[in-house]
Amino acid sequence: MTPTHRMAALLLASGLPGLAHADFIDDSKASVELRNFYFNRDFRQEGARDKAEEWAQGFLLRLESGYTEGTVGFGVDALGMLGFKLDSGDGTAGSGLLPADGSGGSQDEYSKLGLTGKVKVSNSTLKVGALHFRSPIVSANDSRLLPQTFQGALLNVQEIDNLIVQGGQINRIKANSSTDYTKMSANRIGGTSDDFVFGGADYKITPALTAGLHYGKLEDIYQQYYGTLSHLLQLGEGQSFKTDLRYASSREDGNFRDIDNRAFGAMFTYSLGGHAVGAGYQRMSGDDPFPYIASSDPFLVNFVQINDFANIDERSWQVRYDYNFAAMGIPGLTFMTRYISGDNVQVGASNGGKEWERNTDIGYVFQEGALKNLGVKWRNATVRSNFGNDLDENRLILSYSLALW
Incomplete structure (x- = not known):
């Protein structure tokens, strides 16, 4: 670490008097990410x-300290974010890239700061403050200019071989294009709550087979049990077959309203060299859609670019194809396309609702030269429905990441 970097780490540690030991500083790291996003x-x-059409520039500065020496180590992380409007014409706001300005348009700029304290004992960590993480029961979204964050506490325990235990509590959510923490609500269900508790474990039964069981409760709205099972079968050199099974059972918590949903999902993927071909099936049962914290990402096999295919009684199928051009000697270039069709959706008194979505992603990350680590991605989606919106969508994302130390 250079003297300049050491000074920056010392500044990061200034909020923890007496704790700036060698590991705290020497194990610290920092990076900056630039995102140019057209939607x-x-x-x-x-x-x-x-239409909704906007163009914006984002900056993300991530600072992560190491831990102080001793049986109990302390540290602190910081995430600073800036967003700037480059273009947003009259009537085209609402893309999710920028905050609304109160008059039908978007703000010219916005910023937010996330601070996280952390404690480490052995192979277990506790983080308190701003959180951005993913799990089967709750996951933060990062599909716009700046990432979504939660406020709360996250415990990760890895004291037993092949077992990961995770749990915590969330009391607020800050949306991608928001500068304020707000209470949480349930997608398509409604209500508001300032308490989401969760816990679960994933156990690697064999090197190829992993099982998980998770629980979450959005106080006074819903509670949910989620089971997962994944298996990777090696079929020889460059070949594999992956099975991903998911089942969730959700019901009400408190007296807000009755909730009844059971969600099953299965995804099967065959890989050969740079090719991957997948097929998936998802089924909703019960009187309600699949509940999850609004604006976050649900853990569903058919949650894709726009839709989640999680309406009441919905059945949906997916076919997917991926290709990694590294197999042709072009590392950094990737391609994905998929098609999802859903039917049997309860609309009014019948189950005649139908919808489909088609996605295509093409991305390239420069591997060397002056443009090394510059990523370019084009995301395209088409949605058609007899009960919801018909959409054509394009996203063009340029990203650049640089490790400062």
């Missing part, structure tokens, strides 16, 4: 608005 969503159904 265009055309609404195709009769009577809808024309």
Whole structure:
């Protein structure tokens, strides 16, 4: 670490008097990420608005300290975020890239800061403050200019071989394009709550087979049990077959309203060299859609670019194809396309609802030269439905990451 970097780490440690020991400083790291994001969503159904179209620039500075020496180690992380509007014409706001300005448009700029204290004992860590993590029961979204964060506490325990235990409590959520923490609500269910508790474990039964069981409760709204099972079968050099099974059972918590949902998902993927071909099935049962914290990411096999295919009684199928051009000697270039079709959706008194979505992603990350670590990704989606929106969407994302130390 250079003297300049050591000074920056010392500044990060200044909020913890007496704790800036060698490991705290020498194990610290920092990085900056730049995101240039163009978003265009055309609404195709009769009577809808024309489009949502915006272009914005984002900056993310991540600072992570090491831990102080001793049996109990202390540390601190910081995430600073800035977003700037580059273009947003009259009537085209609402892409999720920028905060609303109160008059139908978007703000010219916004910023937010996330601070996290952390404690480590043996192979276990406790983080308190701003959180951005993923799990089967709750996951933060990062599909716009700046990532979403939670406020709360996260415990990760890895004291037994092949077993990971995770749990915690969340009391607020800060959306991608928001500068304020707000209470949480349930997607399609409603209500508000300032307490989500969760816990679970994933156990690697064999090197190829992993099972998980997780529980979450959004106080006074819903509670949910989630079981997972994944297996990777090696079929020889460059070949494999992956099985991903998921089942969730959700019911009400408190007296907000009755909730009844059971969600099953299965995804099977065959890989050969740079190719991967997948097929998935998802089924919703019960009187309600699949509940999850609004604006976060649900752990569903058919949660894709726009839709989650988790409406009441919905059945959905997916076919997917991926190709990694590294197999052709072009590392950094990737391609993905998929098609999802859903039917049997309860709409009014019948189950005649149907929808489909098609996604295509093409991405390239420069591997060397002056543009090394510059990523370019084009994401395209088409959605058609007889009960919801008809959409054509394009996202163009340029990203650049640089480790400062």
